[in-house]
Amino acid sequence: MKKSRYYKKLFIFSLLLSTIPVIILGVLSYYKAASEIEEKVAKENMQVLQQTRMSLEYHLETLDNNVTQFILSPLFTSNYERRLTSKDFVTYRDLLAAMKRFQTNKLWSDEIELINFRENWMITKAGLNYPSETGYFRKYSTVKEIPNSSAWMTISQDNVESVNLVKKLPLLTNEPKGLIRISIPKKEISKLMNGNKNIENFFVLDSDYQLISESRSWNHLLTSDKLINELRRKEMENGYFTLKINDEHVGVNFSKSSYNYWTYLSIVPIGAITKDSKDIGWYTAIVCGIILLATIIAVFLSSKHLYQPILHMYQSVVSHEGSKNILNLKDEFISIRNGISQFQDQIKSQREHLKEFFVLGLFMGQLKVEKINEMVEDLEFNIDWQSLAVLVIQNDVPEKAKYKEADNELILYSIKNLISKSVPIGVRFPPVVLDDYQVNIIQINEKNPKDHNKYLYSLAEEIHRLVQNYHELNIRIGISRPYRNLANTEHAYKEATEALRFYQKIEPRTIISIDDVVLDHTEKSIFPKQVCQELIDSIKGAHTEEAERLINEFMTTVTKDNVSFQQYQNIMVQLLSKLLELVEELNETLEALFGNKLLFEEILRHKNIDEVRNWLTKTILPPILEKYAEKQRSAQINITVSVISIIEKEFTSNLTLEMIAAKINFHPSYISRVFKKATGLSFSEYLLKFRVKKMKQMLRETNLKVSEIAEIFHFNSSASFIRSFRKVEGMTPGQYRKKYHS
Structure with a gap:
């Protein structure tokens, strides 16, 4: 009876545990599919609806524009405000003909009215009419009160409703003198919409x-x-x-x-x-039914299989003393207690598992010194070591690796088993898996402390080779500093993991020690000052290519020696600080050039030198170079303006480029280069051209002799003046004056 009741409970529990998720999954799948289908159909209908709307509004707006063009035409504006009589037949005919052209090949109007309230006349297809004022106000009073200049209105006339475009006349007025109405039968609107077969x-x-x-x-x-x-x-x-x-x-x-x-x-x-979703629902129901049937069969068989050990145990217990003692519960519990005692004895024999738990406790810092010493003695660890060190192994999973990150835990356990078999027990504690690492405590038996790191590196290289040979895996190994006391294992574990976290900062490596990433207090920082200064000068000169080349040279100089991580960080921070000092020299703010970016955090967040180089050349340099280029262009413009101003004021004196350079404090060759780039002429050419211009003005506007003008402009002689003038104008000053006055 007990067997039957326990078996039923086991079967029902297994059945519910297996079938409920299948049913829930089927129901959710159906409702999800139905929702997505409804959303898809709604989107498709909305697209077609928008297309049909735009098509219909295109024809309505075309009609509206045609009417507006008619209202603004000279034919309308010259005739609308006067009173039309039967003598104005030609005008009536022209107005009616223009109004008939409103309708398009897609939109036909059955009635067109042009009404003048003030002059009391109306033009329709039937002719020129003069409606009575009473009938007129009763029919069009609501139309006159529309708030806008034009509107589309539904108007019922003779029990027939039509769509009407109504415009006040003139446009943009609150007191209309008349209106124009174009009536479109509703069937025309329906005909346009029925032309779209997609909806x-x-x-x-x-x-x-x-x-x-x-x-x-x-x-x-x-x-x-x-x-x-x-x-x-x-x-x-x-x-x-x-x-x-x-x-x-x-x-x-x-x-x-x-x-x-x-x-x-x-x-x-x-x-x-939801027609399609119903089909999906039937398909889902059939599939779920098949799965449920298979689940029931599997649950039945598995429950029967799972029940067998319990049945055997029960039979073994009740038959232990023979059939006469089947109901003797005391003897049964003694048998169970004896079984538990045997199981406890087996646990004590599983010393290796306890050792692993002990090692995990060391890494997690959960054990006190007294407990550590007690367990080392109880578990019979070898304590004859010179020092200890922690080796942390991390699986490196590239994008196209044989193993994926989902298998990481299995991979770490396989590495653990490999180390257990390959590395002698006398040089290690039991290897364990902790977090995302495979972790080892290594016993160093070398008596000379100088050989400790060498031994650790050789052992790490051997482990790396074994893993590659057996599993074809790429791994990274972090090494802590040697230590003596097991109580310091947690700190050593943090050192080894810290080494792994920063392994890419200087260069990608497979084995890295904490000493590689922490700067010794006696170590001096190496900063490439000369390259940095050349970089600053190239930026101030707005030389983009030179600046990028010097960035590459700076990075090469930094990485040619085996610098530590802290040293690398200090150098990068110094470089960024010097680049940002240029922003202050420009009287700009960091927010204006770089937004709210935390630049120092960003440069320290990059993984390796290449990423820092790309970040500097693409994020930091461009805005600074652009500002210096603008400053350079502005300075060149100011130089050119200053030179021209001096020429215009002192053109009669013997001006030279050196004299102007002394006045504005720039080198003559630099002024010459900037001036020619800005004006297209050399300084001497521009000066001569301007002086000749002033000479011509004097020849035209004064009666001064040629010799007097030559003296004003400080020529050595009249002949020298005539030669310079002829060189520019192709004629002598006298010929020019004669030609001008003639």
Whole structure:
């Protein structure tokens, strides 16, 4: 009876544990698929709805533009405000002909009216009429009060509703003198929409949510207050919602026009949308049913198999003293107690497992010194060592490796087993796996302390070779400093993991010691000052290529020696500081050039030299170089302006480039190069050209003799003046004066 009851519980529990996730997965899959299908159909319908809306509005806007062009035409403006009589037949004919051209090949208007309230005349297709004022105000009083210059309105006339484009005349007035109305039958709107075969059940409502397009199958829904109220509540331009009216569940896509305030609708029954999802539901149900059936069979067989050991144990216990003692529970518990005692004895024999737990406790810092000493003695560890060290192994998983990160734990355990078999027990504690590392405490038996690090490196290289040969894995090994007391194991573990974390800062390595990343107090920092100064000078000169070359040279200089991690960080921080000092020299702020970036944190966050080089050349240098280039261009412009100003003021004196250079404190060759680049002329050419210009002015505007003008401009003689003038103008000063006065 006990067997039957326990077996049933085991079977039911296993069945529920297996079937409930399958059922939940099937239900969630169906609802997820149905939701995605409905969303997809809604998006597709919205796209077609937008296309149809744009197509219809294109024709409406074309008609609107045609009417506006007519209102602004000379034909209209010259005739509208005067009174038309039967004598103005030609004018009437021209106006009517122009209005008939409003309709397009896609949009036909059945009625066109041009009305002048003040002069009391109206032009229609039927002719020129003079309506009575009473009838006129009764018919058009609401039209006159439209808030805008034009509007699309639904107007009922003779029990026939039509869509009307109404424009006040003149445009942009609050007191219209008349109006123009173009009436379009609703069937024309429906015809335009029916031309789009990509969407079914497409409708248009006017600004008052009255139906414009024709609909036979959805009149009961389109006139529903529930639908209209839902549309009024929607403030967005486009959207989708579901609605249930009269036991009919539908999906509604809507798009509201900002042009004429119409609402475009696409209504599709939810049943049509979810047709495909129902097929998926049946398919999911069938698959889940098959899985459930297979699960029930598997649970039945596995439960029976799992029950066998319990049955055997029960039979073994109750039959231990023979059939006469089957119901003797005391003897049964004695047998179980004896079994537990035997199991405890087996645990004591599993000394290696206890050793592993002890080692884990050392790494995690969970053991006090007294407990450590006690367990070392109880577990019979070898304590004859000179010093200890921690080796931390990390699996390096490249993008195309044979092993993936999901297998990392299995890989670490395989490395642990390999070390257990390959490295002698006398030189190690039991290897363990902790966090994402395989961790080892190594016993160093070398008596000379200088040989300790050499021994650790050789052992690490041997482990690296073994792992590569047996598992074809790339691993990294971090090594702590040697230590004596087991209580310091936690600190040594942190040192080894710290070495691994920073292994890429200087260069990628497979084996790295904490001494490689921590700077000795006696070590002096090496900073390439000469290269740095050349880099600063190239930046100030706005030489982009030279600056990038010097960045590369700086990095090469830093890495040619085996610098430590702290030393590397100090050098990078110094370099960045000197580059940012240039920003202060420019009177700029770091926020203006680099935003709110934490630059010093960024440069220390990069993994290796190449990343730092790319970051400096792409993030730091470009904005600084651009600012210095702007400063250089501004200085060159100021030099050119200063030179021209001096020439214009002192053109009659014997100006030289050296004289101007002394005045503005720049080297003559630099001024010459900048001036020619800016003006296209050398200094002497520009000076001669300007002086000749002033000479010509004196020849035209004064009666001074040529010799007097030559004396003003400090020529040695009149002949020298004539030669210089002829060189530029191709004629003598006298010929020029004669030509000008003639």
